[in-house]
Amino acid sequence: MTIEFSNFSFRYASLDKPTLKNINLRIEQGEKIVIIGPSGSGKSTLGQCLNGLIPHSIKGETQGSLTFNDHATTDFSMDNFTEQVGTVLQDTDNQFVGLTVGEDIAFALENQNMSPAQMYPLVKSTAQLVDLEQLIQQAPDDLSGGQKQRVSLAGILVDDVETLLFDEPLASLDPVSGKRTIEIIDELHQTSGKTIIIIEHRLEDVLHRPVDRIILMELGEIVADMTPAQLLSSDLLSKHGIRDPLYLSALKAAGCQIVAEHHPESLAQLNLEPYRVAMTQWGEHAIDKTAAKSVSPLLSVRGLSYSYDGKRQALDDLSFDIAHGEFVSILGKNGSGKSTITKLLMGVIEPDAGSMMFDGIDLATLSIFERSQKIGVVMQNPNHMISHHMIFDEVAFGLRNRGDDEASIEKKVNEMLTLCGLSKFRHWPIEALSYGQKKRVTIASILVMEPKLLILDEPTAGQDYRNYTAMLSFIEELNRKLDITVMIISHDMHLVLEYTTRSIVIADSRLLADQAMIEVFTQPQLLAKANLTTTSLYELSCRLGTSDPLNFMTHFIQQEKAAL
Numbered sequence: 001m002t003i004e005f006s007n008f009s010f011r012y013a014s015l016d017k018p019t020l021k022n023i024n025l026r027i028e029q030g031e032k033i034v035i036i037g038p039s040g041s042g043k044s045t046l047g048q049c050l051n052g053l054i055p056h057s058i059k060g061e062t063q064g065s066l067t068f069n070d071h072a073t074t075d076f077s078m079d080n081f082t083e084q085v086g087t088v089l090q091d092t093d094n095q096f097v098g099l100t101v102g103e104d105i106a107f108a109l110e111n112q113n114m115s116p117a118q119m120y121p122l123v124k125s126t127a128q129l130v131d132l133e134q135l136i137q138q139a140p141d142d143l144s145g146g147q148k149q150r151v152s153l154a155g156i157l158v159d160d161v162e163t164l165l166f167d168e169p170l171a172s173l174d175p176v177s178g179k180r181t182i183e184i185i186d187e188l189h190q191t192s193g194k195t196i197i198i199i200e201h202r203l204e205d206v207l208h209r210p211v212d213r214i215i216l217m218e219l220g221e222i223v224a225d226m227t228p229a230q231l232l233s234s235d236l237l238s239k240h241g242i243r244d245p246l247y248l249s250a251l252k253a254a255g256c257q258i259v260a261e262h263h264p265e266s267l268a269q270l271n272l273e274p275y276r277v278a279m280t281q282w283g284e285h286a287i288d289k290t291a292a293k294s295v296s297p298l299l300s301v302r303g304l305s306y307s308y309d310g311k312r313q314a315l316d317d318l319s320f321d322i323a324h325g326e327f328v329s330i331l332g333k334n335g336s337g338k339s340t341i342t343k344l345l346m347g348v349i350e351p352d353a354g355s356m357m358f359d360g361i362d363l364a365t366l367s368i369f370e371r372s373q374k375i376g377v378v379m380q381n382p383n384h385m386i387s388h389h390m391i392f393d394e395v396a397f398g399l400r401n402r403g404d405d406e407a408s409i410e411k412k413v414n415e416m417l418t419l420c421g422l423s424k425f426r427h428w429p430i431e432a433l434s435y436g437q438k439k440r441v442t443i444a445s446i447l448v449m450e451p452k453l454l455i456l457d458e459p460t461a462g463q464d465y466r467n468y469t470a471m472l473s474f475i476e477e478l479n480r481k482l483d484i485t486v487m488i489i490s491h492d493m494h495l496v497l498e499y500t501t502r503s504i505v506i507a508d509s510r511l512l513a514d515q516a517m518i519e520v521f522t523q524p525q526l527l528a529k530a531n532l533t534t535t536s537l538y539e540l541s542c543r544l545g546t547s548d549p550l551n552f553m554t555h556f557i558q559q560e561k562a563a564l
Contacts, residue, residue, distance in 0.1 A: 001069050001084060001162040001195060003027040003050065008064035010045060010054060014432050019045045021220040023064070029162075032189050032196040034206050037217035038241040038464035039436030043199045046217070047167050050197065052081025086156035087165045088149070101127065101143070101151050102136040108159035126158045129184060131177070142308060144335040149173055153181060157188065163195040164188070168435070170202045171461040172380065174333045174491045176531040182208045201436075201464055202492075203237075204245035204536065207266055216240060228265035233258045241466030246494055247536040250556050251275055254282035267536045272543060279544055283552040297321040297357075298453060298485050299345075304354035306340055314340045316509040318354070322453070325483045327476065329496045329517065332506035333531030338489045339380065342455055347371050359452065373402075376451030380458040380489075382438035385445070391417075391433075392426050395445045402449075412448050419474050420444040421467060436464060443471060447478070453485045454478075460492045472499050493535045497521060497557055505530050518557070522550050 005025045011018040020042045027033060037043050048054045049066060056078045066073045068084060098104030102123055109119045127133045130150040135143065140151055149172045156164060166185065170178040186209035189196045200206045203214075207228055214231050216224035218240050224231060231237065237244055247267045248258060256275045263269040272279075304318040315337040322328050330338050343349045345356060347368040356363040363371060379385050388394040392413060399409045417423045420440050430438060439461065446454065454475065460468045476499060478484045490496055496503065496517060503520040505513040507530040513520055520526065524534050541552040 002029055002067075003163065003195070004065075004067045004070075005046075005049075006065045006067070008049070008066055009062070010049060011061045012432055013059040013061070014429055015060075018061075019220050020049070023222060025215065025222060025225070027195060027197065029195055030189075030193045031212045032186075032210075033198070033213045033215060034203070034211050035197065035199045035215045035217065036201070036203055036242055039440075039467050040434045041217040041464075042220040043217055044167055044434055045220075047087070047165055047197070047199050050081075050163075050165055051085045051087040052076065052078050056081075082161075084161055085163045085165055086159055086161040087167065088152045088156055088169050089167055096140040096148075096151070099139060100136065101132055101138050101140060101154075104140055104151055105132075105136075105154045105158055107155065122158060126154045129157065130154045131180070144172075144339060147334050150177070150181070150334075153184070157184070161194075163197065166196075166198045166200070168200055168461070169198065170200060170205050172334070172458060172491075174531040175205075175493060175533040176528075177334055178202070178205050178491070179208050179533065182206060185209070201242075201460075203242065207245070210265075216242070227260075229260040229263060232264040233260040241464050243465035243494065245536060247540045249560070250537055250540055251279065253556060253559050254278050267539055267543070276544065279540075280546065283541060283544065283546045283555065284548075285555050295323045295325060298324045298326075298359055300355075300357040301341075302355050302357075304341075304344065304356065305352045306337075306344060306349065307352060313509045315344075315351075318506070318509075318511050320504050320511065320514055322485060322487060325479065325485055326502065327479050327486045327488075327500050329488045329490060329500035329503045330506065331490070331496065331503050331520070331530060331532055332512075336506045336530065337509045338506060339457060342377055342379075342457060342489065345371070345375055345455070346377055372398075373449070374451060375453045375455065376446035376449055377455045378439075378443050378446050378457060378459065380461060382435065382442045385442045386430055386438065389429055389431075391422065391428050391430055391441055394430060394441055395448055398445060398449045416444045416448040420447070421470055435461075436467065440467065440471065447475070450482075451484065453487065455487045455489070457489045458492075459488060459490065460495050468495070491532075493521070493532070497535060497537070497553070498560060505532075507531075518550055518554055521553065 005023040008020060008023040009018045010020040035043050035046065048058060054060065055062060096104055097107050105123045105126055106119055127136050130153050132150055132154060135147065140148060149169065169181055173181060182205065185196060188194060198206055211228060214226060214228055215222055216236060223240065224236050232248060248264055251258060256278055258264050262271040262274060299322040302319050304315050305313060306315045307313050330341065332338050344351055358374060386394055388397060395416060396409050396413045399412060417426050420443060422440055422444060430441065475486060479486050488500060500517050503515060503517045505520060512530055513526055521535060522538060527534060537553055537556060538549055541549040546552045
């Protein structure tokens with residue numbers, strides 16, 4: 001199916017100005033394209049036009065034309081769209097219709113009146129493809145964010161549509177699951193000839209397999225339509241707030257000029273010879289190895305165990321400390337128990353065994369409200385936190401609930417909106433924001449409460465590099481100046497490398513490692529046990545044959561931090 005936007009614009013009913021402006025884009029049958037751009041650039045809005053959510057569920061004003069195989073979509077019903085475009089949504093919770101994983105995967109087949117005898121083996125094989133066979137009887141609500149993402153993927157893989165649209169398919173996935181997802185999408189593309197459209201922030205991860213074109217958007221317009229090699233050898237990514245692949249960031253840090261003919265689209269294809277001398281000299285630079293100070297623990301977890309169903313352990317005898325003022329990451333595969341730790345700290349669920357001491361106080365003696373005054377949690381999905389229509393009211397909610405006076409609330413909220421890059425949206429309705437912008441609203445609503453421990457669950461999901469760098473630099477400043485302790489639960493290896501000093505690694509519900517972050521990231525076998533991967537920075541150092549990969553990586557991180 002050929003898709004074509006011609007002079008296409010769209011304005012949400014709640015906004016004065018268009019979100020998409022004069023889009024001209026043709027996607028040929030069988031192409032595989034990636035759409036990137038900063039938060040709020042219009043990427044997801046473009047996707048909603050492709051799958052029919054605009055205009056059928058989301059109202060607004062459209063100009064220009066969108067055609068499928070030269071047929072205008074203006075008279076299409078929602079059924080017409082879904083018969084031709086299958087979508088994996090960024091917010092997977094909005095996509096579930098079944099009571100179990102199996103039912104959800106089977107939904108499209110049931111709509112085709114397929115018999116159970118035909119349906120069962122197809123559902124089973126599709127679940128196996130995305131590593132869900134053991135969870136086929138589980139309720140979607142009981143799954144981790146990454147597992148939910150795989151259910152959504154299976155739900156469209158089982159259906160036969162011409163075009164597959166993936167809106168941030170990697171947002172909740174651990175690195176190994178993310179790579180496997182990209183491989184599945186690529187295998188599907190190679191064997192079926194389907195048109196593949198991927199909207200994603202994690203460009204390096206998407207380029208694990210080849211793509212035909214990358215479409216770069218900014219402020220509702222297309223600013224580049226290029227091959228990966230052309231785009232990665234230009235300065236357009238940094239200019240528009242998109243992160244370069246980590247290996248290219250290192251090459252540029254060493255003063256290398258990236259050339260398209262050297263195949264920069266992946267480290268595996270990159271011709272390193274023209275850069276070898278400069279990179280080797282740069283990588284052997286002496287680094288600052290100042291020892292970390294020993295401080296008292298803010299949080300002490302001992303023997304923590306929890307099971308959701310009384311059979312399978314979500315956490316099993318977990319013990320660790322987090323010191324006052326630390327910036328720590330918790331890493332592990334999807335479903336390993338990372339988010340369960342947050343729920344236990346919040347008091348949403350109670351442990352089966354073990355203890356949690358916070359600043360010398362047993363958390364078991366504190367109510368959920370009392371805990372919330374000390375521990376601020378920014379959840380993975382912003383839609384699970386938002387309860388107000390307007391942005392200002394959402395950020396002010398905690399302060400009002402605490403009984404602060406309105407004058408101080410207005411001052412604090414406005415300061416926080418400015419710090420989080422949201423001041424121009426203060427009078428906007430939340431529904432007009434992108435997923436990434438909603439994420440910043442939830443972070444602002446927690447930071448304004450000035451917690452002692454800030455927990456960020458997948459803070460970069462849906463966030464562009466410019467915004468999350470500004471946000472985390474601000475959080476790092478709070479960590480340094482106000483001694484706010486920060487715990488990040490993330491699959492974003494770039495983020496963890498740049499901001500955290502220590503990593504607590506969990507696999508199969510148990511503690512696998514508790515070490516300095518840089519040490520964890522130079523142990524491929526350890527990372528593999530937790531469904532994590534070495535970064536392309538480590539792989540680059542190995543390809544260069546550097547004598548000390550740890551020194552190479554530390555030098556890069558220190559240089560990156562100095563440049564911020």
